[in-house]
Amino acid sequence: xxxxxxxxxxxxxxxxxxxxxxxxxxxxxxxxxxxxxxxxxxxxxxxxxxxxxxxxxxxxxxxxxxxxxxxxxxxxxxxxxxxxxxxxxxxxxxxxxxxxxxxxxxxxxxxxxxxxxxxxxxxxxxxxxxxxxxxxxxxxxxxxxxxxxxxxxxxxxxxxxxxxxxxxxxxxxxxxxxxxxxxxxxxxxxxxxxxxxxxxxxxxxxxxxxxxxxxxxxxx
Amino acid sequence: xxxxxxxxxxxxxxxxxxxxxxxxxxxxxxxxxxxxxxxxxxxxxxxxxxxxxxxxxxxxxxxxxxxxxxxxxxxxxxxxxxxxxxxxxxxxxxxxxxxxxxxxxxxxxxxxxxxxxxxxxxxxxxxxxxxxxxxxxxxxxxxxxxxxxxxxxxxxxxxxxxxxxxxxxxxxxxxxxxxxxxxxxxxxxxxxxxxxxxxxxxxxxxxxxxxxxxxxxxxxxxxxxxxxxxxxxxxxxxxxxxxxxxxxxxxxxxxxxxxxxxxxxxxxxxxxxxxxxxxxx
Numbered sequence: 001x002x003x004x005x006x007x008x009x010x011x012x013x014x015x016x017x018x019x020x021x022x023x024x025x026x027x028x029x030x031x032x033x034x035x036x037x038x039x040x041x042x043x044x045x046x047x048x049x050x051x052x053x054x055x056x057x058x059x060x061x062x063x064x065x066x067x068x069x070x071x072x073x074x075x076x077x078x079x080x081x082x083x084x085x086x087x088x089x090x091x092x093x094x095x096x097x098x099x100x101x102x103x104x105x106x107x108x109x110x111x112x113x114x115x116x117x118x119x120x121x122x123x124x125x126x127x128x129x130x131x132x133x134x135x136x137x138x139x140x141x142x143x144x145x146x147x148x149x150x151x152x153x154x155x156x157x158x159x160x161x162x163x164x165x166x167x168x169x170x171x172x173x174x175x176x177x178x179x180x181x182x183x184x185x186x187x188x189x190x191x192x193x194x195x196x197x198x199x200x201x202x203x204x205x206x207x208x209x210x211x212x213x214x215x216x217x218x219x220x
Numbered sequence: 221x222x223x224x225x226x227x228x229x230x231x232x233x234x235x236x237x238x239x240x241x242x243x244x245x246x247x248x249x250x251x252x253x254x255x256x257x258x259x260x261x262x263x264x265x266x267x268x269x270x271x272x273x274x275x276x277x278x279x280x281x282x283x284x285x286x287x288x289x290x291x292x293x294x295x296x297x298x299x300x301x302x303x304x305x306x307x308x309x310x311x312x313x314x315x316x317x318x319x320x321x322x323x324x325x326x327x328x329x330x331x332x333x334x335x336x337x338x339x340x341x342x343x344x345x346x347x348x349x350x351x352x353x354x355x356x357x358x359x360x361x362x363x364x365x366x367x368x369x370x371x372x373x374x375x376x377x378x379x380x381x382x383x384x385x386x387x388x389x390x391x392x393x394x395x396x397x398x399x400x401x402x403x404x405x406x407x408x409x410x411x412x413x414x415x416x417x418x419x420x421x422x423x424x425x426x427x428x429x430x431x432x433x434x435x436x437x438x439x440x441x442x443x444x445x446x447x448x449x450x451x452x453x454x455x456x457x458x459x460x461x462x463x464x465x466x467x468x469x470x471x472x473x474x475x476x477x478x479x480x481x482x483x484x485x486x487x488x489x490x491x492x493x494x495x496x497x498x499x500x501x
Contacts, residue, residue: 054453054455065348172335174337
């Protein structure tokens with residue numbers, strides 16, 4: 001008898017797992033239950049930001065005029081992103097972006113540059129970006145046709161930091177200032193020396209800037 | 221994998237702390253048990269230091285006074301540390317002389333060698349054509365020229381140094397100074413009406429591109445930028461996150477409180493009138 005009940009329970013758990021919500025969803029069950037007990041125990045996704053305030057994505061910051069950086073936006077950030085009138089997005093992570101982010105890109109007719117970080121089947125998420133990936137990303141940035149532009153990866157720390165760091169170098173910043181900016185976005189665990197070595201070793205001379213299509217803050 | 225290495229052993233840490241505390245407790249107990257002994261010790265100490273009795277010689281008294289003075293001075297220095305951190309320290313005069321010579325040389329040679337740009341510490345765009353940074357020094361001037369600034373707001377009460385004024389005049393940059401004293405526990409506080417003044421200037425598109433700076437670009441600038449984010453209707457958590465990013469490692473809870481409590485209704489109306497809101501990034 002007891003075993004049968006256990007089996008039933010297992011089935012229930014399985015059914016719940018099958019109905020699993022998207023990764024970024026905030027489950028009602030997980031929130032502290034302040035109001036009356038929730039009858040509809042099924043999960044719902046919160047898509048509206050709290051009390052009319054907008055929520056920028058994690059690690060969001062303007063880099064230059066009409067160029068922004070951030071971590072992966074979730075559903076709660078969409079109303080904020082709409083304000084930016086984005087024309088393109090560069091995705092630097094190896095992992096695929098979440099479905100609702102892809103849907104957002106689709107609905108707003110945004111050019112999506114992806115697979116930049118994906119160099120071969122062997123590449124891992126903790127590997128640094130390759131020189132060719134950085135180059136591709138910088139070439140997209142150097143064309144004003146693609147602006148307003150958002151550069152993002154999973155957390156907006158290391159991969160985004162690498163590309164923005166190389167951009168700063170291209171703009172003629174000294175390395176100490178580049179590193180200061182990079183570390184501002186890396187959180188408590190600090191910056192990775194590997195990323196800084198990558199920025200330092202990156203040969204800016206290989207990037208050709210077409211003055212006719214480049215944004216004016218890039219022209220020296 | 222570095223992740224495994226960095227896992228913090230809470231249980232062990234807790235145990236260590238606990239045993240340390242229990243040590244302390246046991247020490248106290250011992251003292252309490254040997255009351256007589258401890259009284260004797262206290263008496264000795266009193267005689268030796270605190271109460272100048274008839275037995276002590278005048279020389280000793282002087283020594284005591286000197287010691288006390290020294291102690292007081294040390295304490296004052298401690299308090300100054302936090303003050304000093306926010307205080308503006310002028311650039312070395314010889315450095316400025318050399319800079320001026322270089323400038324003259326550049327005019328005569330006309331073509332300057334390519335140099336690396338040095339942005340001021342904590343430099344970042346805020347939104348649109350508003351920028352933030354720490355106090356710009358002579359080495360940052362070349363970088364600032366690239367921004368084609370129309371105005372600069374300075375938030376420190378100290379006098380603006382002559383080399384910066386010269387830079388402003390040369391490049392036709394409007395200068396506004398609003399002397400804020402930073403939020404310091406427990407008595408010094410940022411005055412909301414001054415912040416209102418600063419925000420009025422900042423949200424007026426006629427002044428853009430505009431740079432806002434204090435000394436470190438952390439606290440006072442952070443408060444003002446926080447208020448701008450509030451005008452943009454950012455959620456408070458993300459405003460605080462940004463504030464902490466720039467103020468690290470000297471975040472001040474009072475500053476975050478200020479941002480939260482600041483009443484921006486007046487500025488909001490003004491910003492709409494000036495067509496700065498709703499915001500066009």
